[in-house]
Amino acid sequence: MATVRDVAKIASVSTSTVSLALSGSDKVSAKTRQRIWDAAKTVGYVPNPVAQSLARGHSDMIGMVIGDVSNPFIARFFKEVERISLKRGHMVIVSDTDTDPARELGILRHLKAQHVAGVLFTPYGNSPEYVEAVQEFKLPMVVLDHKIGPIDADFVATDHELASAMLTEHVIRLGHRRIAHIAGNRGLYSAEQRLAGFRKTIAKAGLQVDEDLILYGEYDGDRAYECTMRLLTRPDRPTAIITANNMMGLGALKATMDLGVACPDEVSLATIDDVPWGDVIRPRMTMAVQPIADIARVSMEFLLERIKRRNELPIQPREHLFVPQLVIGQSCARLG
């Protein structure tokens, strides 16, 4: 492996000049720079990122801390992030935490030790201690989906409240009055926001929110299956169910299938998030789809900006919310 010294020798300059030249500094004359560039090429010099990290105090890696990659929504998000990162010269270290706040903190500690350049983070905790612990890392950070804080980080997400409002409005306009909501994790920002969108839309339509029709499914397919079973076996069962994410949407659908309750004839279903393999799932789900590529793009924009300015004073936290797209399927029927 060729080192800066080898290049320096060949180009007859010092190592520091090599370093400067290769990092594209204009403090090196164009001709020396070219000479150095050529020298580097002939010896096949490739900078050692580990040494760079040590000397600079930070690496060029980006950490990504997520809840569950096996959710296709998240997997696709990761792919986008990686594509962008690589193009900008960053590798990404993903860590799947199974939505466990303790693991998240552990991973963050590891990433901090690795001196990563920055972190894309989907937090699942929200206790004051947790938030403080996150803040303490003082890493360039963009928080996704679940706003916590106040912390020194940007926030990017879909407009959760809007997403569920869109779906709720849709089923109300189809004539539904008894509408249930299977929410995410109790207390989690996105879950409560989505629930709020549901409530407000129901209220706005002059309807009464039936608290018994609101269940927490923890963003988990199996839990949503259970919730749906409870809902569908009630004497006064709802005519429509809105689930707060894709896994829960499928869990709910499975419950209707197992129970033999026809969807959409007997119960309408609508969900936030794109449904994986929606093509072969019948009925086709009506859903509020999050713009994955856009979210990834803006998140990375924010993060790279923060990385660039890492030595400046704390940057004013920015926030960007995206409007989901309402995709009409065959899972909602007109009522009455």
Place this chain on the structure above:
Amino acid sequence: MATVRDVAKIASVSTSTVSLALSGSDKVSAKTRQRIWDAAKTVGYVPNPVAQSLARGHSDMIGMVIGDVSNPFIARFFKEVERISLKRGHMVIVSDTDTDPARELGILRHLKAQHVAGVLFTPYGNSPEYVEAVQEFKLPMVVLDHKIGPIDADFVATDHELASAMLTEHVIRLGHRRIAHIAGNRGLYSAEQRLAGFRKTIAKAGLQVDEDLILYGEYDGDRAYECTMRLLTRPDRPTAIITANNMMGLGALKATMDLGVACPDEVSLATIDDVPWGDVIRPRMTMAVQPIADIARVSMEFLLERIKRRNELPIQPREHLFVPQLVIGQSCARLG
């Protein structure tokens, strides 16, 4: 951030002793070791992995180069690998290459520059130059799924030939005679192996292999959709189709749905790999499921072993094949 020097000072020893003690060497007396351990604890010392990497010449990161995380099979595999890695003190850098051999080589180069401890690699190339390039990295490596070589790496996979043989045997026993196979990427080890299993089983049953019923779907849902459309619109269409992976299985299923050809009444479908969200997909697919956790466990075992022995002479390449599990669904009907 506390450094070895801080610890050394407090424990009144030299930095080298600290280093030795903390790495659990028995060249340090038990009492000094304890003293150092205490000192480290009081100053909150955490070793800097970047500095360790530079000094040692390799980091404690493990690279994972895969084709497509958005395939749930791969996502789950990643989760297993990460869980094991973390437990053993390794972080993992995943890279999704979209099955592009050129990108794979690029990623491998990056990982090499990062001096990762080792790599888990699913290669999609197979040209001699490609194989040589891979070999040149001389990284502790475990190759998954697609055997290439000969190279100095272990190989772990499901017994591809067996997987398709199991499915083929199954449909033959159900009375099918005109059986089609939608294979993976032409020339790719796993694809050809799976195809071979198909051929051999057909032949063994005394049937004729109809070459027109073998199509390459490139492990891609959309391509498999196209292949299935071709197959189902033939005058002498097959009564059963075996697909070489989950995405293609779903692609085929979608084609039957779109075409209105009833599965399994008019055509039977069976696939290798677990089908994501199989619970809500009707009919339930008959499939040969790969033991993900086992594959992950053995891969990591092999890799960690190679990492440990990284300074010894080339290790005899090992190989481990797993037997898939045949899961009977409702997608295959008895014929005649």
Place this chain on the structure above:
DNA sequence: GTGAAAGCGCTAACAG
């Protein structure tokens, strides 16, 4: 058993 010293490969003041 423990310490001194020499790096790993690169960066970044600070001179010149």
Place this chain on the structure above:
DNA sequence: CTGTTAGCGCTTTCAC
């Protein structure tokens, strides 16, 4: 503009 000089934090012979 370019070179000198210190490190970044840790590991690892090699003496003692």
